[in-house]
Structure formats: C-alpha cells, structure tokens
Amino acid sequence: MAERRSDAAASPPRGGGVLAGGALALLAYALLYASPYGLRVLTVAGVYALAAFGFQIVFGLGGALSLAQGAFFGVGAYVTGILGSRYGLGFEATFPLSLLAPLLLALPVGLAVLRLASHYFALATLGIAQVLHLLAVNLPDLTGGANGLAGVPGVVLFGHAVARGLPMAVLVWGLVALGGLVGWLLARGRFGRSLTALRDDPLAAGTLGLDVGRLRLAAFAASALFGGAAGALAVHTQRVVSPEVLEFPVMVSILTIAIVGGRGRMAGAMLGAVLLLHLPEWFRFLERGYLVVYGGALLLTVLVAPDGLTGLIDRAAGRLWGRRPHRLPAASAPPRFPAGGLAVEGLGKSFGGVHAVDGVSLELTPGTITGLIGPNGSGKSTVINLLSGLERPDAGHVVLAGRAVTGARADRLARAGLARSFQAAALPEGAGVLEAVAAARLAFDADARQAEAHARWALDRLGVGDLAAQSCDGLPAALRRRVELARAVVRRPAVLLLDEPAAGLTDGEKAELSTLLRGLTGEGTAILLVEHDMGFLLPLAGRVLCLDRGRVIYDGPAAGVRQDGAVAAAYLGTAVPA
Numbered sequence: 163m164a165e166r167r168s169d170a171a172a173s174p175p176r177g178g179g180v181l182a183g184g185a186l187a188l189l190a191y192a193l194l195y196a197s198p199y200g201l202r203v204l205t206v207a208g209v210y211a212l213a214a215f216g217f218q219i220v221f222g223l224g225g226a227l228s229l230a231q232g233a234f235f236g237v238g239a240y241v242t243g244i245l246g247s248r249y250g251l252g253f254e255a256t257f258p259l260s261l262l263a264p265l266l267l268a269l270p271v272g273l274a275v276l277r278l279a280s281h282y283f284a285l286a287t288l289g290i291a292q293v294l295h296l297l298a299v300n301l302p303d304l305t306g307g308a309n310g311l312a313g314v315p316g317v318v319l320f321g322h323a324v325a326r327g328l329p330m331a332v333l334v335w336g337l338v339a340l341g342g343l344v345g346w347l348l349a350r351g352r353f354g355r356s357l358t359a360l361r362d363d364p365l366a367a368g369t370l371g372l373d374v375g376r377l378r379l380a381a382f383a384a385s386a387l388f389g390g391a392a393g394a395l396a397v398h399t400q401r402v403v404s405p406e407v408l409e410f411p412v413m414v415s416i417l418t419i420a421i422v423g424g425r426g427r428m429a430g431a432m433l434g435a436v437l438l439l440h441l442p443e444w445f446r447f448l449e450r451g452y453l454v455v456y457g458g459a460l461l462l463t464v465l466v467a468p469d470g471l472t473g474l475i476d477r478a479a480g481r482l483w484g485r486r487p488h489r490l491p492a493a494s495a496p497p498r499f500p501a502g503g504l505a506v507e508g509l510g511k512s513f514g515g516v517h518a519v520d521g522v523s524l525e526l527t528p529g530t531i532t533g534l535i536g537p538n539g540s541g542k543s544t545v546i547n548l549l550s551g552l553e554r555p556d557a558g559h560v561v562l563a564g565r566a567v568t569g570a571r572a573d574r575l576a577r578a579g580l581a582r583s584f585q586a587a588a589l590p591e592g593a594g595v596l597e598a599v600a601a602a603r604l605a606f607d608a609d610a611r612q613a614e615a616h617a618r619w620a621l622d623r624l625g626v627g628d629l630a631a632q633s634c635d636g637l638p639a640a641l642r643r644r645v646e647l648a649r650a651v652v653r654r655p656a657v658l659l660l661d662e663p664a665a666g667l668t669d670g671e672k673a674e675l676s677t678l679l680r681g682l683t684g685e686g687t688a689i690l691l692v693e694h695d696m697g698f699l700l701p702l703a704g705r706v707l708c709l710d711r712g713r714v715i716y717d718g719p720a721a722g723v724r725q726d727g728a729v730a731a732a733y734l735g736t737a738v739p740a
C-alpha cells in the first residue's frame with residue numbers, strides 16, 4: 163500500500179502550565195494569607211482530592227460507576243478512629259491499616275460485583291456504604307454508635323506532633339502531591355491506557371487481549387487505597403469519627419469533584435476539590451440563598467465544561483499558545499505469533515429459537531485465506547463471535563494452534579494468537595488513531611511507548627502512517643476501516659478473522675487490501691474472510707464455505723462456488739455454468 167507518514171503527533175494538552183501556576187498560587191495563599199479556618203477548608207479539600215484520585219481511576223479511566231468510594235473513605239476513617247481513640251495507636255500504625263482495610267473489603271466485593279452491568283454495579287456498590295453505615299450505628303461498643311468516637315489523637319510523625327493549621331495542611335497536600343503523582347503515572351502508563359480502552363469499548367477490550375475482570379478489580383482495589391487514605395486523614399483533621407463519613411453526601415461530593423474537575427484526570431480531582439470545598443464558603447454571605455447559587459454554579463460548570471474544568475483550561479491554553487509538538491516513537495515491528503491454524507468441529511449456537519450457527523466445521527490452515535459467505539442473517543458474524551470468544555458455543559470443539567480452546571474467553575484467545583476485526587469499525591470515540599491501534603498491543607508489550615512504536619508500524623503497513631496524529635472521530639469510513647484493520651494486523655496474529663473488511667472500499671482500495679492480505683498469508687497467517695463481494699473474495703480465497711440459516715451448504719474450492727446450485731439458490735442467484 164502507498165505509505166504516508168509524518169513524525170509530529172497530536173500533541174498533549176497545554177493546560178499543565180496553567181494548572182501548575184494555579185497550584186503555586188494556592189500554596190502562596192495558604193502560607194501567607196489563609197486564616198486558621200481557611201487552612202482547615204484547604205486541608206479538607208486535600209482530603210477530598212485524595213479520595214477523588216481513586217474515583218478517577220475506577221470511574222474516570224475504567225468507566226465503572228463505583229459508588230463504593232464513599233464506603234472506602236468511611237472504612238479508612240473508622241479504622242483510624244477506632245484504633246486511635248480506643249487503642250491509642252499512632253498515625254504510623256493506623257494510616258497503613260486504614261489503607262489495608264478498604265483494600266481487603268474491595269477484593270472480595272469486587273470479585274462479586276464487578277461483572278454486573280453498569281447500573282446494577284452502581285447500585286450494588288452503593289449498598290456497601292449502606293450496610294457499613296448500619297453497622298457503624300448499631301455497634302456502639304466498637305464504633306461509638308450514632309455519636310461516633312471523639313478524641314482521635316493528632317498525627318505524630320517520627321516523634322513530631324503535626325499541629326492543626328499549616329502543618330496539617332502541608333502534610334495532607336504533601337500526600338495529595340504524592341498520590342496525584344502515583345495516579346498520574348498509573349493513568350498514562352499501560353494500566354491506565356488499558357482501563358481507558360476497556361471504558362471506551364468493553365466488548366472490544368477482551369478481543370484486544372485485555373483481561374477485563376482483572377483490570378476492573380485492580381482499578382477497584384486502587385480506588386479503595388485512595389479512599390482509605392482520605393478517610394484516615396479526614397479523621398485526623400476533625401479528631402472525631404461518626405457515621406456521617408459513611409453517608410451519601412461524601413460519595414456525591416467525590417463524584418461531583420471528579421466530574422467538575424475533569425473525568426479521569428488527577429489535576430481535575432485537585433482542582434474540583436479545591437473549588438467544591440470553597441464554593442460554599444464564597445457564597446456563605448448569601449445565607450439561605452447560597453445553596454441555590456452553589457447548585458447553579460455547579461450546573462453552569464457542567465454545561466460550559468462538559469469535559470471538566472481541566473478540559474476547559476486545556477482548550478483555552480491550546481487556543482492561546484497552540485498545541486505542544488510531540489514526537490512519535492519510531493515505528494518498530496512487533497513480534498509475530500508462531501504460525502498455527504484453527505480447527506472447528508460441529509460448532510453450534512442458538513438464540514432463543516433461532517439456530518444462528520448449526521453444526522459448522524471448518525479448518526483454517528496457516529498461510530491460507532478461507533472465505534465465509536452467505537445471505538444476510540445466515541450466521542457469519544456469529545461464527546466470528548464464537549471463534550473470537552464474544553459468544554459461547556452451545557456445541558462443538560475449537561482447537562487453536564494445537565490447543566483446545568472451546569468456550570475460552572476473548573482475552574485468552576487473543577493472547578493465544580487470534581485477532582479479529584469488526585463489521586462496524588469499533589474505534590474508541592475521542593481517542594487518537596495511534597492510541598487506538600496501540601491499545602491492541604497493551605496486553606502484549608512492556609509499556610505504552612513500545613505499544614505506540616508497534617502501532618506506528620501497523621499504520622505504516624496499512625498505508626495510513628500519516629493518520630497517527632489524528633483523532634479517530636470524523637475519519638472517513640474507508641480510513642476507519644484501515645485503522646480498525648491495523649488494530650488486528652498490529653498483533654501479527656496466527657489466526658485472523660475479518661468481518662467484511664472490504665465493505666465500502668473503492669476498487670483501488672480493495673486492490674490494496676488484497677495485496678495486504680496476500681502479504682499476511684505469505685507470513686503464515688491463517689485468515690477467515692467474511693465477504694459479500696465475490697469479485698474481491700474469490701481470487702484471494704483457496705477454499706470457501708457458504709452458510710444458509712446457520713448450516714454449511716457449500717464447502718469447497720473458491721473456483722467452484724459460482725457453479726454450485728445450492729449456493730446459487732440460497733445466495734448468489736443464477737449459477738454460472740463451468
């Protein structure tokens with residue numbers, strides 16, 4: 163394919179400088195001007211920023227609306243409160259335990275509820291805080307009941323008491339800086355990008371080799387650590403713990419901070435927390451009317467800045483100073499999966515009364531293209547979904563590269579060397595082209611940078627190297643197809659399943675695609691090609707299977723398809739005499 167490329171990529175946002183300036187201004191204000199009350203509000207803002215970091219990971223990056231963040235906050239608070247006030251333990255013991263306890267809660271709960279669909283998951287996680295609230299109120303011997311526990315000792319670090327006011331604000335914001343750095347590193351690395359890929363397209367994520375369950379659990383666990391840390395510091399700031407820390411307003415505040423600040427961004431959590439904690443103070447002179455103005459201000463923020471204040475700042479900074487040039491990594495070829503075929507015997511799948519796939523057997527041999535044809539609704543996409551692990555077969559056996567993989571999950575099949583493309587190019591909204599293709603390597607490469615280098619290689623191979631810098635949004639259909647194909651090719655799979663890759667392409671583009679597919683078979687890839695365009699398919703395929711109502715009605719050489727009476731009757735129309 164004709165190759166076009168450029169080395170400059172869509173640049174990272176410019177808002178970092180503005181945000182750093184804002185942070186310095188805040189620090190100066192705290193050191194020079196803030197009253198003891200002002201310092202206290204600032205400290206609480208830091209506490210909420212820490213809690214919101216965790217929420218940014220699980221919800222902002224991972225897309226799981228976890229309403230357990232308030233519960234983790236409460237658990238951290240109670241661990242510090244109980245151990246400090248009842249047993250006299252100091253910060254050095256209570257702080258790590260306040261992180262550990264929510265983590266130990268998150269792991270079993272996460273295993274139980276993370277597979278639920280989004281709204282059920284949100285409800286189940288909300289339930290955790292409700293149960294804990296009940297326990298906190300009804301176990302007065304341990305928790306102090308509805309009144310809670312007073313007299314939680316202040317922080318003593320390495321023998322030095324951290325006094326209220328500036329020292330406590332410095333400690334909390336020091337931990338915010340540390341937590342923000344950890345969160346930022348996680349977000350921009352392989353973990354964060356895998357979570358984003360999962361959030362943008364949970365269905366495709368498995369076929370890209372990402373272990374959806376493990377990723378979600380890790381994100382949930384990380385959110386628990388941040389929540390617990392925040393809860394512990396909240397108790398040290400207030401010196402009391404009560405069931406209020408487990409009530410819904412805590413969760414609502416964390417959610418609002420993340421959305422207003424900017425979903426998925428650690429800077430957004432800090433900005434959102436500072437703003438949200440200060441807004442009520444700024445509007446307090448309005449007395450009763452303050453809640454109306456406060457609500458109105460929040461609504462306005464969400465309307466004016468749908469991607470949060472950090473998004474707004476980025477856009478404004480980008481307009482003022484342009485986008486920062488960003489060098490792409492040099493293209494490098496990813497390793498190839500060893501050649502291996504796919505053998506399928508008696509595959510079956512029904513949806514209610516519809517036998518979508520009924521006793522299909524086929525063999526994909528390394529270095530060959532097998533065509534799969536048939537009328538609309540005959541079961542072609544279902545075959546690909548079954549073979550790629552998106553559906554579980556009711557019957558049949560599948561062997562991939564010599565290993566039995568019947569009913570295996572999509573990510574396991576992907577890691578065993580199988581890749582697929584989708585009929586409607588499944589590119590994540592708002593993502594860059596390079597990022598979208600690199601997402602297909604995250605489960606295989608050492609880091610995100612290496613995944614991008616491999617993605618560049620695939621884009622070059624598809625002849626769209628110059629798209630690397632662009633956004634997936636608004637790409638013309640033919641280019642979207644190539645990018646989608648690059649996501650499969652970048653894996654250099656042993657077996658490649660392609661669902662109508664030539665749909666909507668011009669004759670010239672189809673010729674380029676043929677050359678690419680021949681190149682892949684030359685490297686030993688076994689390809690299953692679902693296609694309606696016989697002029698494109700038949701010269702490429704050695705063997706062709708035709709499906710009708712889920713059953714194989716033709717299985718033979720491509721050259722014989724047009725002459726077959728059954729295929730003519732079910733699909734192609736008039737048979738052509740040999």
Ligand SMILES: Nc1ncnc2c1ncn2[C@@H]1O[C@H](COP(=O)(O)OP(=O)(O)OP(=O)(O)O)[C@@H](O)[C@H]1O
Pocket residue numbers: 513516517518536537538539540541542543544545
């Ligand atoms: N998830 C599902 N739930 C219920 N029915 C389904 C589901 N997926 C597919 N089907 C049904 O199974 C049959 C086969 O559908 P499938 O999409 O595999 O056909 P196809 O040959 O790929 O069609 P097309 O050429 O239009 O893409 C159809 O009757 C379809 O309605």
